[in-house]
Amino acid sequence: MGSKNKLRRFRENEAFENVIQPSREELERDQFSLKGKWKQEFFKNDNPIVLELGCGKGEYTIGLSKQDAAKNFIGIDIKGARFWRGAKTAIEGDFKNVAFLRTQIELIDCIFAENEVDEIWITFPDPQIKYKRTKHRLTNTKFLQKYKYILKPEGLVNLKTDSEFMHGYTLGLLHGEGHEIIYAHHDIYKNEYSPKAVTEIQTFYEKQYLNQGKPITYIQFRIK
Numbered sequence: 265m266g267s268k269n270k271l272r273r274f275r276e277n278e279a280f281e282n283v284i285q286p287s288r289e290e291l292e293r294d295q296f297s298l299k300g301k302w303k304q305e306f307f308k309n310d311n312p313i314v315l316e317l318g319c320g321k322g323e324y325t326i327g328l329s330k331q332d333a334a335k336n337f338i339g340i341d342i343k344g345a346r347f348w349r350g351a352k353t354a355i356e357g358d359f360k361n362v363a364f365l366r367t368q369i370e371l372i373d374c375i376f377a378e379n380e381v382d383e384i385w386i387t388f389p390d391p392q393i394k395y396k397r398t399k400h401r402l403t404n405t406k407f408l409q410k411y412k413y414i415l416k417p418e419g420l421v422n423l424k425t426d427s428e429f430m431h432g433y434t435l436g437l438l439h440g441e442g443h444e445i446i447y448a449h450h451d452i453y454k455n456e457y458s459p460k461a462v463t464e465i466q467t468f469y470e471k472q473y474l475n476q477g478k479p480i481t482y483i484q485f486r487i488k
């Protein structure tokens with residue numbers, strides 16, 4: 265994407281009422297005004313909150329919001345020019361239960377209060393295979409502890425990926441740390457019991473992987 269196009273998207277994001285871009289300073293000082301108040305002050309309802317971490321263009325956030333109008337969905341990514349697509353689709357379709365948030369996922373516990381979130385989706389994350397990159401892997405112990413803090417005790421985490429490495433790493437970690445694995449499959453389109461939310465929504469990256477004949481994996485779990 266050219267820089268002119270990116271700038272136009274950044275400007276539009278500023279004006280979109282479904283896009284939130286907290287400053288790093290307010291997050292680091294733990295002074296973000298919506299923390300603990302997402303339902304009352306942003307969505308103005310009492311419906312459950314579902315997050316998509318690393319949402320890219322926001323296809324999962326949009327797809328899930330169409331499947332379940334009785335929940336609030338927030339797509340999170342550091343790349344605003346990407347989720348501009350999802351934000352624009354939500355505005356054009358008048359989806360009131362969708363928002364996009366530009367931030368580092370590392371700061372998630374400054375954005376949501378304890379027990380504020382009902383469910384998390386992690387869709388096609390970069391597997392960060394190199395040892396030096398482990399700290400950026402979205403299912404490492406440190407991230408899981410942050411998710412545990414913002415999630416309700418029964419809250420669910422869903423990981424959908426084409427990366428055998430990410431699938432295996434996460435399963436091993438979940439077993440090792442004693443978390444509850446609710447569902448795990450290494451090839452969701454070859455399993456008739458795969459949930460609809462997993463097979464009926466396909467992201468930009470997923471379509472590329474499917475064209476290459478790669479299996480898509482899925483794990484649903486609770487952090488103990």
Ligand SMILES: C[S@@+](CC[C@H](N)C(=O)[O-])C[C@H]1O[C@@H](n2cnc3c(N)ncnc32)[C@H](O)[C@@H]1O
Nearest residue numbers: 318319320341342343368369387388467468469
């Ligand atoms: C491989 S893409 C997947 C995008 C989308 N989920 C899909 O399936 O098409 C990973 C996305 O996660 C975002 N991301 C990775 N690490 C992040 C972090 N620590 N904080 C915020 N966004 C992050 C990237 O900007 C990128 O858009």
